[in-house]
Structures are given as structure tokens and as C-alpha cells.
Amino acid sequence: MAMRVPLTDMVEGETARVVEFLGGRGAVGRLARLGIREGAMLTMLHDPHMGGPVVISVAGSQVALGFGMATKVVVEVPRR
Amino acid sequence: MNILLMGNPNVGKSVIFSRLTGVRVVASNYPGTTVEFTEGTMRLGEEEARLIDVPGTYSLDDAPSKAEEVALRMIDEGDVIIDVVDATNLERNLQLTLELLERGRPMVIAVNVWDDALHKGILIDCGKLEEMLGVPVVHTTAITGEGIKELVERIGDAAAPGSPHRWKVDRWSEIGRIVSTVQSLKHRHHTFLEWLGDLSVRPSTGLPIAAVVLAACFFGIRFIGESLVGKVMEPLFDWLWLPVVEKISSWLGGEGLVHYLLIGRLIDGEIDFGQSFGLLTTGIFIPLAAVLPYIIAFYLALGLLEDIGYLPRLAVLLDSLMHKMGLHGWAIIPSLLGLGCNVPAVMATRILESRRERFIASTVLCVGVPCAALQAMIMGLVGNPERGGGLSYVLIVYAALFATWLILGRVLNRVLPGTSPELLMEIPPYKRPHVPTVLKKLWMRMVGFVKEALPIVLGGVLIVNLLYMVRVFDGLAWVAAPVLKHVLGLPRDAIVAIAVGFLRKDVAMGLLGAMDPALTIKQLVVASAVLAMSFPCIASFVVLTKELGWRGMLKATGIMIVTALIVGGILNLAIPG
Numbered sequence: 001m002a003m004r005v006p007l008t009d010m011v012e013g014e015t016a017r018v019v020e021f022l023g024g025r026g027a028v029g030r031l032a033r034l035g036i037r038e039g040a041m042l043t044m045l046h047d048p049h050m051g052g053p054v055v056i057s058v059a060g061s062q063v064a065l066g067f068g069m070a071t072k073v074v075v076e077v078p079r080r
Numbered sequence: 081m082n083i084l085l086m087g088n089p090n091v092g093k094s095v096i097f098s099r100l101t102g103v104r105v106v107a108s109n110y111p112g113t114t115v116e117f118t119e120g121t122m123r124l125g126e127e128e129a130r131l132i133d134v135p136g137t138y139s140l141d142d143a144p145s146k147a148e149e150v151a152l153r154m155i156d157e158g159d160v161i162i163d164v165v166d167a168t169n170l171e172r173n174l175q176l177t178l179e180l181l182e183r184g185r186p187m188v189i190a191v192n193v194w195d196d197a198l199h200k201g202i203l204i205d206c207g208k209l210e211e212m213l214g215v216p217v218v219h220t221t222a223i224t225g226e227g228i229k230e231l232v233e234r235i236g237d238a239a240a241p242g243s244p245h246r247w248k249v250d251r252w253s254e255i256g257r258i259v260s261t262v263q264s265l266k267h268r269h270h271t272f273l274e275w276l277g278d279l280s281v282r283p284s285t286g287l288p289i290a291a292v293v294l295a296a297c298f299f300g301i302r303f304i305g306e307s308l309v310g311k312v313m314e315p316l317f318d319w320l321w322l323p324v325v326e327k328i329s330s331w332l333g334g335e336g337l338v339h340y341l342l343i344g345r346l347i348d349g350e351i352d353f354g355q356s357f358g359l360l361t362t363g364i365f366i367p368l369a370a371v372l373p374y375i376i377a378f379y380l381a382l383g384l385l386e387d388i389g390y391l392p393r394l395a396v397l398l399d400s401l402m403h404k405m406g407l408h409g410w411a412i413i414p415s416l417l418g419l420g421c422n423v424p425a426v427m428a429t430r431i432l433e434s435r436r437e438r439f440i441a442s443t444v445l446c447v448g449v450p451c452a453a454l455q456a457m458i459m460g461l462v463g464n465p466e467r468g469g470g471l472s473y474v475l476i477v478y479a480a481l482f483a484t485w486l487i488l489g490r491v492l493n494r495v496l497p498g499t500s501p502e503l504l505m506e507i508p509p510y511k512r513p514h515v516p517t518v519l520k521k522l523w524m525r526m527v528g529f530v531k532e533a534l535p536i537v538l539g540g541v542l543i544v545n546l547l548y549m550v551r552v553f554d555g556l557a558w559v560a561a562p563v564l565k566h567v568l569g570l571p572r573d574a575i576v577a578i579a580v581g582f583l584r585k586d587v588a589m590g591l592l593g594a595m596d597p598a599l600t601i602k603q604l605v606v607a608s609a610v611l612a613m614s615f616p617c618i619a620s621f622v623v624l625t626k627e628l629g630w631r632g633m634l635k636a637t638g639i640m641i642v643t644a645l646i647v648g649g650i651l652n653l654a655i656p657g
Contacts, residue, residue: 060171066403
């Protein structure tokens with residue numbers, strides 16, 4: 001069983017698949033540019049620290065997302 | 081023939097560009113410098129071709145950024161496209177590659193950063209990639225020059241793919257198929273640079289690292305600047321220039337209008353480069369001997385931080401802090417640039433999306449970020465033990481400015497309607513600095529400073545002397561005296577320096593240092609802070625108007641004057657003596 005959670009709920013080292021975006025079209029386009037698109041696998045490198053940004057590894061590069069934007073990315077994590 | 085150099089940001093495109101054209105260009109990690117494109121000529125066998133370095137582009141689809149809009153328009157002008165791909169990041173880079181192929185232009189692919197990919201255990205079969213995409217593929221390592229010759233040779237083979245739009249339906253699954261066919265990964269250990277990259281972006285270790293890096297920069301810049309001033313520039317001026325101006329002085333008879341303008345006042349019968357205030361004495365001395373050394377030191381430090389890729393990490397670390405000011409982490413970059421000069425700093429606020437962000441960022445940086453020229457003079461005057469100053473007083477000025485920067489940002493965020501934007505950016509891996517690129521960039525910035533600053537400093541000194549002669553300042557001083565005396569604790573003549581700050585802040589500090597009777601160290605601290613915060617110098621004023629419009633600029637200037645008076649008043653009350 002897999003679980004759908006916002007990106008900000010992932011813990012360090014966890015890998016998940018992107019399943020949905022809650023943001024507008026503009027944000028979706030900006031995310032897709034950096035490889036964050038539906039179906040992409042990403043790994044959490046640094047989980048958010050007191051509302052700070054998250055750093056993930058996706059498509060071979062590291063990407064930083066502000067906390068607010070990260071809450072709008074829904075991922076599917078394997079059951080913990 | 082037009083050749084376009086295209087690719088994602090941070091793939092080493094600029095280095096390939098400078099290799100191909102033989103003309104070195106700016107190559108760094110932050111946006112702002114790569115938004116504008118560069119062009120040059122390259123030799124292609126017998127003919128010359130025009131090479132255009134197109135702004136870094138992730139994708140041409142869906143709401144392109146400003147830089148990507150430019151890129152999109154340029155495609156139509158290109159006869160051949162050189163698509164630069166980062167070998168360590170093939171999957172994401174192929175998105176743009178496929179989009180470009182769909183446009184049916186003749187193309188060559190350079191798989192760059194080849195050496196790093198090998199270090200990381202990434203192997204790419206260029207032959208197979210060439211077969212699958214139907215265009216020539218060459219692997220390159222731009223920094224060492226590997227593969228560049230072959231790239232040039234294969235430009236002639238550039239091919240347009242047979243069937244455009246064949247990937248439109250499902251580009252991502254096509255990319256997945258290509259990557260799994262041509263790329264193989266070997267297991268390997270993390271490199272030292274990756275480990276360091278990890279440590280410097282994680283708050284628990286990153287913030288101490290940032291504190292150490294910034295402190296090292298501050299003391300390094302101060303040390304290099306001070307040594308260059310004291311051990312190189314001052315002796316040079318005394319040895320080579322002093323005899324010349326002394327001769328001119330005695331030839332002019334030591335007094336009179338021309339002597340006053342060219343040489344200035346004699347201090348105890350002698351020329352004093354810091355205090356005489358003539359065109360050929362202080363006017364030349366301030367930009368070249370007092371300020372240029374700090375410009376060199378500052379831009380050397382900044383250039384290294386840019387080139388190794390530290391700045392994006394600083395942006396991530398400071399994201400939470402910047403949010404409280406209504407900005408996101410990247411907005412630290414303009415303020416950091418402002419420590420060099422406020423003009424490029426205000427221009428760099430263009431990287432921010434909303435008008436609100438640009439207003440906050442440029443206002444706080446004009447208020448709280450002293451430029452290198454001003455800092456050099458603050459170090460020289462407030463840090464001078466002969467005037468009762470020292471490092472602790474210099475730090476008081478910096479602390480006051482930093483606190484003002486932070487508090488004003490928070491206040492503006494509260495007062496202005498609108499919301500904070502979100503950070504979203506790639507963090508490129510650390511790389512070894514490319515020394516020629518760093519030095520070339522330092523050289524360009526030095527030349528830029530001398531060309532920009534020297535005429536304005538000379539003009540400033542001339543105007544000050546002329547205005548003194550016609551006694552314009554007397555009226556101004558009479559009006560401003562109550563505020564200066566009661567709020568800031570400064571003598572009325574200090575208004576001259578503050579007014580001159582509109583031309584150049586270093587000249588203004590020079591005037592403060594030359595005042596008679598001499599200011600106390602407390603007065604120097606208050607005056608430096610007020611000078612740094614009150615309205616921008618004329619060059620910043622011009623770009624501020626350009627970026628914010630007249631109304632925005634007037635609003636920002638009003639904020640600056642009020643803030644300067646408040647903080648100056650607080651410092652006057654808080655500092656004993």
C-alpha cells in the first residue's frame with residue numbers, strides 16, 4: 001500500500017513518486033522545468049526545518065523548493 | 081551564418097562560448113548575468129560565423145521565463161544550434177534537446193561536464209545517442225578544452241531530424257527510453273565536494289559554515305584591502321605622485337584659485353592626499369588608492385564564491401529569514417552584490433518576480449548595504465586608531481546597518497499589500513574554481529569601477545570646491561543645523577558631506593575625514609551610518625528610477641531619509657562619549 005502525502009511530509013532519505021500538483025499552471029510549468037512532474041521519482045535530501053525550504057534530488061540534480069510550494073506537491077510514498 | 085549555443089542553466093555553456101570565440105566572457109552561477117545574451121565570432125574552416133550564447137533555458141514550453149522567451153525568439157535566427165547538455169544530468173537536459181529537435185533546426189549536441197560524469201560513475205554512449213537522436217553528438221569538458229576541436233569539426237555535419245513532433249505525445253517516456261539505453265551507472269562513493277555541498281545546505285551545519293565563510297570574506301577583504309592601501313598604493317603615491325603635485329603646487333605659488341581647485345588646501349604647509357581636497361590630490365587618491373584596493377579584494381571574494389557555486393546554497397539557508405522580509409532566498413544575491421556597488425545590485429533585483437519584491441529588495445539594499453567604496457572609507461576613517469577608532473567601531477556601523485536592513489525589510493513586508501513568493505531553484509554541484517574566468521571577471525569589474533568612478537569623483541571634488549567658494553553650503557548648513565545638532569549630534573558643516581554623498585559616498589566620507597575641527601569617533605560612526613542609509617548616490621539614483629519608476633524611487637528615497645534620521649538618532653543616544 002502506498003500513501004499520498006504532501007512533499008513536506010517526507011523524511012530525509014525517502015524516495016517517492018510525484019502524483020499530483022495543487023498549484024496553478026504557472027507553478028506546474030516552473031516545477032516541470034526542473035524535472036518535478038507527474039510520475040517523476042524524487043528523493044528527499046533535507047526535509048523542511050521550521051518552515052524552511054526543502055532540498056530534493058530529482059532527475060539527477062538537486063532542487064530547493066520553498067516550504068509553501070513544497071506543500072502543493074503531492075507524492076506517493078511506500079507505506080512506512 | 082548564425083550559430084546558437086543553447087542549453088540549461090549551469091551546464092558550462094559560457095565556458096564553451098569563450099573557448100569557441102577566443103573571447104572570454106562572464107561565466108557564473110547566479111541569474112542576472114546570463115539573462116542578457118552574448119555573441120562573438122568564431123572561425124569555421126575558411127569562413128567566419130556568428131556565435132550567440134543564448135540565455136540558459138530549461139524548456140521552451142509552458143509559461144517560459146523572460147530568459148526563455150528571449151531564447152524562443154532567437155531560434156528563428158539560428159542556422160545551426162549547438163545544444164549543450166550536462167552529462168551528469170542527462171535526463172533533465174534531454175527535455176530541452178527533444179524540444180529543440182522538434183523545431184527541425186540543424187543541430188549538434190555537446191555532452192559537456194564529461195570529466196565530472198566519469199568521476200561520478202556515469203557513462204554515456206555518445207554513439208548510441210547519436211543514432212537515436214539522428215544528430216552528431218560530441219562529448220566535451222569545457223573547463224579543460226577537451227572535445228572542443230571535435231565539436232567545431234562536426235558543426236558541418238549538423239543535421240535536422242527527419243520527423244519533427246514525433247515525441248510530442250509522450251516526451252518523458254521517450255526521454256526515459258533514451259536514458260536507459262545510452263546511460264549506465266557504476267556504483268561509487270560520494271566525492272568530497274558532494275559531502276561539502278550537503279553540509280553547507282543543511283541548516284544545522286550550513287549556518288555555521290555560512291557564518292565562517294562570510295566572516296572569512298569580511299576579514300580577508302579587510303586584510304587584503306588594508307595591505308594594498310598601506311603597503312602598495314600609499315607608498316606608490318608618496319613616491320611617484322607626490323613629487324609631481326608638489327612641483328605643480330610650488331609652480332602655482334602655493335595659493336590662488338587654480339591651486340585651490342587642482343591641489344586644494346595645504347595642511348601645515350604640505351600636501352595631504354586625504355585632506356587637501358584638490359582634483360589632483362584627493363580627487364585621484366580616493367578612487368585609486370583608498371577605494372580600488374577594496375574593490376579588488378571584494379570582487380575577488382565574490383568571484384570565487386560565485387564560481388565554486390556557493391551562492392545558491394546561501395540562498396537556501398537564508399530562505400526562511402528572507403521570507404520574513406517578503407522575499408525568498410535568492411533575494412540575498414542583490415544585497416550581496418550591493419556590498420560591491422549598489423548599481424548592479426539594484427539591476428539584479430530584476431531576477432525577482434513581483435514589483436513588491438523588487439521594491440522591498442532595492443529599498444533595503446540601498447538603506448542597509450554599504451558599497452565597497454563607502455566601506456573602504458569607513459574602514460580607513462572609523463577603523464583608524466589615530467582617530468580613536470578601531471575594529472569595534474567599524475563593527476558598530478555594520479551592526480547598525482544590518483539591523484536596519486533586517487527590521488526595515490520586516491516593516492515593509494507588514495505594511496505593503498501582497499504576499500511572499502516561493503523559492504524554486506536548482507542547486508548546482510560545487511566545482512573547482514576556474515581561475516582564468518575568476519581573474520578575467522575581476523579585471524572587467526576593476527576596469528568598470530575605474531571608468532565609472534574616476535570621472536564622478538573628480539567631478540564631485542570640483543563641484544564641492546566650487547560650491548564652497550560661492551558659499552552655497554552656508555545656507556544649507558544653516559537650515560540643517562538644528563536637525564544635525566539635536567538629532568545626530570553632528571556639527572553643521574557635516575551637511576556638506578551628507579549632501580555630497582549624493583554624488584559619491586567615498587568623497588563624502590573623505591570630506592568628513594577632512595573636517596576641521598576633526599570629528600570625534602562617535603560623530604564619525606553616526607555620520608558613516610547616516611551617509612550609508614540616507615539617499616542613494618547619483619548612479620544608484622538613476623538605476624533606481626529606471627527599475628522602480630519615479631514614484632517608487634521617491635517612495636524609496638523618503639524611506640531612506642526617515643530611516644537614516646531614526647537610526648542616526650538612536651546611535652547618537654546609544655554610543656557613549
